[in-house]
Amino acid sequence: MGKETGRQRYQVEGMDCGSCASKIAMAVGRLPGISDVSVSATTGSMSLAFENAAQLPAVETAVRKLGYGVASRDGGHPAPVAHEPAACDHDHNGHDHHHDQPDVATAGAAPHGLHGHDHRPSDGPWWASRKAQLTLLSGAALVLAYGLGHLVPAASTYAFVAAMLVGLVPIARRALAAARAGIPFTIETLMTIAAVGAVIIDAGEEAAAVVFLFLVGELLEGIATGRARASIQALGKLVPKTARLVEGESTREVPAETLILDAVILIRPGDRVPADGLIISGESAIDEAPVTGESVPVRKAVGDAVFAGTINGEAVLTVRVTATAADNTIARVVRLVEEAQEAKSPTERFIDRFSRFYTPVVLAAGALVAVLPPLLTGADWSAWIYKGLAVLLIGCPCALVISTPAAIAASLSAGARRGLLMKGGAVLEGMGRLSAVALDKTGTLTQGRPAVTDIIARGRTEADVLALAAALETGSSHPLALAILARAGADGVMVPPAINARAIGGKGVSATVKGEEVFLGAPQAASERVTLPADLAQHIQTLNDAGKTVSVLLVGGSVAGTLAMRDEPRADAVEGLRALKALGIRTVMLTGDNRRTAKAIGTLLGMDDVRAELLPEDKQRIVRELKAEGLVVGKVGDGINDAPALAAADIGIAMGGGTDVALETADAAILHARVTDIARMVTLSRRTMGNIQQNITIALGLKAVFLVTTVMGITGLWPAILADTGATVLVTTNALRLLR
Structure with missing residues (x-):
């Protein structure tokens, strides 16, 4: 592998489980010049490193051949859909589109018939997806086969085989596509072998039922994964589509995504903030709960930052934009979470490595179960082949593969x-x-900033001491000065004007206020001007011991009071x-x-x-x-x-x-x-790791139970497929509890 020259991110449509993601990662990782491939089924995204941009079209082709849609997220334009000789069996928005004229809805779509996944679950109800329609069609075919078998018993076998083929053909094509990409051991392969084997041993009825249950399981996986994906996509929907751009004395409505840095926007009470920015006029309570989870509105004034997606509470604000739509807080959070979901944990990496060996072992185990008893003990071939096929279905790795990434993504x-x-x-x-x-x-x-904690007045009110100190500090940007000014503002103190203000290096500041000479500075500097009373010196020492910085206020040559400040917890x-x-x-x-x-x-x-x-x-x-x-x-x-x-x-x-x-x-x-x-x-984190342990226990536990009952002849193909699809749905649903 040569030197990495760049990275590329893609949106991949149609993934609904960890097995899908692993399949894509393996196929793309085999391509020359491509490395560090990371795929997340939950976010529907893929990132990779490449040596030469000319190698990227091969990436898109490899993904589409597996039956998934792919669109570049860095380039901004979806990859065109390649022509396939097979007829379409699904679309993306519930409408038919011609592949030679892709539009926004169909660009980047998978070649129809290869995968059957609902590629855009968030664009419409799940039941309107082609995947749901394929499942319903398979179910209807199964019901029809039962009816026909009851009316015409001689045609029963052919009816069930036909019903099975309705759902199996797309599955088998996906298995073939994966095998051509160098990934022969997939769940589709196991499913295809089991269904065809069942027909051969005259178990066509069960084969048709198993294919239907498999499609139901995949549909449920897709719905569950869509929920997890929607949880983070919902953040992006918090940002309004439009903004009120200020132009001179007027405003006009523009798309929020067109706002540039330093643009000035107007935000009315009740409006969502369309961009990150700094308030340049106005004061209001901002509801930041949608972004930060903060339950209490935060009061913001001139100079304070506001975030896209938060809600302006009570007054008109004018805001200067500090981040474009692609780089606002919510966009960066979504991007960070998606990248985080692609970065696998040690547990997830172990499960991935384990599953690569697991599927071939399952195939070998199924073959041994089917062959050894008849060869060694003369047992019935049909019965043990049936059990071997059931072992293949029980061993499907989907539940195990999705157990960790589903919990981590949620x-x-x-x-x-x-x-x-x-x-x-x-x-x-x-x-x-x-x-x-x-x-x-x-x-x-x-x-992270000091605040006034104590005001001690001597011969004056605390308000007078604060007002005089604020008069001296007006216009200063020193942290202690800002603390005094903030306290004066919070207490509603009227600050008198100061004249002839001057800073005395390292000692303090002095000015004339209301005709009197006023000085504010450190105790040592104040003691050089007047003698500090013993009780005041002791009090200052106590404040210093508490980690507070003390300033002494002198008016006309006598001590008027002290102010203590500290960076409070x-x-x-x-x-x-x-x-x-x-x-x-x-x-x-x-x-x-x-x-x-x-x-x-x-x-x-x-x-x-x-x-x-x-x-x-x-x-x-x-x-x-x-x-x-x-x-x-x-x-x-x-x-x-x-x-x-x-x-x-x-x-x-x-x-x-x-x-x-x-x-x-x-x-x-x-x-x-x-x-x-x-x-x-x-x-x-601890809840997540507990959830992962539960998921792995469910995935392996169900398989172990059904493996034993199958070999003992208690359960057959139907419970076997339920052990796989049921476990997958269970672990995904269990992981989704973390979203709460």
Whole structure:
């Protein structure tokens, strides 16, 4: 294999189980110049690496020959449908289209008759799909055969064979197409051999019933998989199709997908936000529940970010667009989840490897069951061939193959809808094994910005102290100044004008306010101007010990008051840390802040293990030390300053509100930066792994039971096919519980 020169993504129509995905991956992976093929049945997507773009048409041809539709997602245009000599047996929208004139609905469709899957389950009701129609036709043929057999017993055998062929011909053609692609051991192959073998031993009635039940099972698989796929596609539908573009003094309605960067849009109360952007005028409560799961509307004002798909609550907003439709928060979340679903977990990779050997072994087992007893003991050939055919049906690998990806896909989708993003099955699987979590302080356990916590007035009201301090800080962008101004705004304090304002380097700021000289600065700088009372000095020391920064306000040469500020813990930080402890996970705070402040915040949060005054390389070293103790370590940070530690951890988790950093730098991201979501992510992982274990038990358990009963002669072909299709439906339905 030569050097990879590019990657390509495709939408593949018609996949409804893990076996479908494996078949496509194997066929495409055999092509020269193609590598790293990843296929997800749940998202209906495929990605691959290629050496030369000229090799891509062969990829599309290989997929279509297997009976699936394929459309390039990077190029933007569906691949044309190739002519096939066979007549069509289904379309995509319930209408007939000519293949030589493909339109938007049919472009990229599979050659009809090869697969019979409902290629676009979300475009209409399931019962209107050609797959459903084929199943109903097979069922009707079976009922007709029973009726004809009752009326004309001599024609019974021929009637059941004809009924069987209605459903078997498409199945056999798919088996043949897969064999030509170098994949002879497929579920279609097993089904075809079993049905034809049943006819040979004069079990045509059962053969027809088994084919019908197989089609019913596939239909149910398709419906279940469509539900899982729709769960994440529903996110994309949150973004409105149109937007109100501001042009001078007027507005006009335009398609949301045509909005460019820095365009200005108007959002009315009750409207969904059509694009990511920054508010440039207006203030309103924004319902972010559709995107982040946040139940309480968030108040947004000028300078705040809004996300596409959220709902404007109460006032008109003017917003400057900061991301195009292809790159807004929802689009990136959908893209990330789809890519994550293509990245297989260790368990899924093991099941894939196992299934490649499993199907040939099943074929061999069926042959041995059919041949050995008659040869060795002189048993009845017909009876044991019948049992051998039943073994083939019992051994179909669909339920086993879908057991893991169905659960992982449902879990990743459920997490994404709640702002919990995990980049692939390996991350999802590893999250549940965490035994220690190292958390950054600033911006992770705390708000990431200081807030005024204490106002002590001496001879004045607290409002006066706040107003004078805000007057001095007006126009400043310093974090402490912004904290004072934010508190003044929140308290509704009227801020008087200041004149002759000037900053005194490293000490504070002074100005004339209401005819008086006012100074605001650090206690040491204030003590150089006036003598601080002993009780005030003691109070300042107490505040400092609590990790707070204190500013002293002087008016006319005397102390008027003090303001204390601190980067306060997030509202849910204590609850989030308790949740992690309840899961048996050790927590450690890692921060570059001073030891006194870190210890104060740690005490407030109930954390015993606090490491302070750390450089990035120190955080990385501590993570490695925790791993050396045998712990599985997760590192939670902002995705930039903590990059070395995030990379060193078993799982790196970024806290952020939909930024590029939060979505792209770490293994996982928590969109709305809630500490409690770390525990939710771990819980989701553990539930998923439990679900996978249940699925594997169901898949193998049913097969084991029916294998024994078949060899004993208790059950036959009908229960055998139910063991396969029934198990597949059961494990898929069980996995879909995770969507809740």
